[in-house]
Amino acid sequence: MLGRPTLIAAASLLGVVLATSSCGDDGLLPTSVDPGANFVQEDVIFDDEFFYCRVEPMLFEQSCGSGVAGQDPENGCHFSVTKFKLTDYSPRLSDSCTGAALGTPTDPNPLVPPAAQQNYTAAQARMKRDPSLAALLLRPTAKATHPRQIFAENSDQAEIIRQWATQFSSQ
Numbered sequence: 108m109l110g111r112p113t114l115i116a117a118a119s120l121l122g123v124v125l126a127t128s129s130c131g132d133d134g135l136l137p138t139s140v141d142p143g144a145n146f147v148q149e150d151v152i153f154d155d156e157f158f159y160c161r162v163e164p165m166l167f168e169q170s171c172g173s174g175v176a177g178q179d180p181e182n183g184c185h186f187s188v189t190k191f192k193l194t195d196y197s198p199r200l201s202d203s204c205t206g207a208a209l210g211t212p213t214d215p216n217p218l219v220p221p222a223a224q225q226n227y228t229a230a231q232a233r234m235k236r237d238p239s240l241a242a243l244l245l246r247p248t249a250k251a252t253h254p255r256q257i258f259a260e261n262s263d264q265a266e267i268i269r270q271w272a273t274q275f276s277s278q
Contacts, residue, residue: 153234154274158227159219160204165267166193166230169247169257191229191242196222207274238272 203209203217210216235241244250247257248265258264 151236151275153231153271154276155219155227156204156209157207157271157274158230159200159209159223160207161267162230162271163193163223163226164199164201165264167195167199169264191233193226193229194222196220199223234268234271236272236275238269241268241272244268 200209200217200219200223203211203214205211209219230243233242238244242251244265246252248260249256250260
């Protein structure tokens with residue numbers, strides 16, 4: 108049986124070994140990465156054309172702006188009630204899309220109206236690279252607080268939002 112002085116000496120030796128050994132991938136203890144003095148987290152910019160051509164039209168088709176009479180507040184949901192404002196405008200930019208890209212053979216570079224830009228900015232703020240964390244997907248699928256479920260988690264509409272999460276650039 109080891110005496111108290113021997114246990115104290117062994118514990119002290121172990122402390123010295125741990126304190127002087129390397130840490131991280133090659134050592135005994137985990138480490139964190141020092142990002143340095145000039146660390147800047149890149150902003151993710153989601154593809155605006157995909158939004159204008161696929162996401163925005165889907166949101167309007169689901170009555171996310173105007174709401175559903177009898178189920179949603181008067182004057183619409185996202186037209187006037189919440190911080191996530193959708194501005195309706197005409198003609199919609201999606202009328203100038205070919206697939207998920209802006210432009211048609213007769214109008215290859217359509218102008219983006221301010222209302223469409225505002226809608227994109229508002230949606231971009233509610234999007235994440237991991238769509239399972241994005242309010243733009245969580246709220247309408249009722250996975251987060253929302254007055255009603257707009258579409259199912261496994262719906263085509265939810266898939267459009269998931270696809271948008273893969274359409275980004277870092278700037």
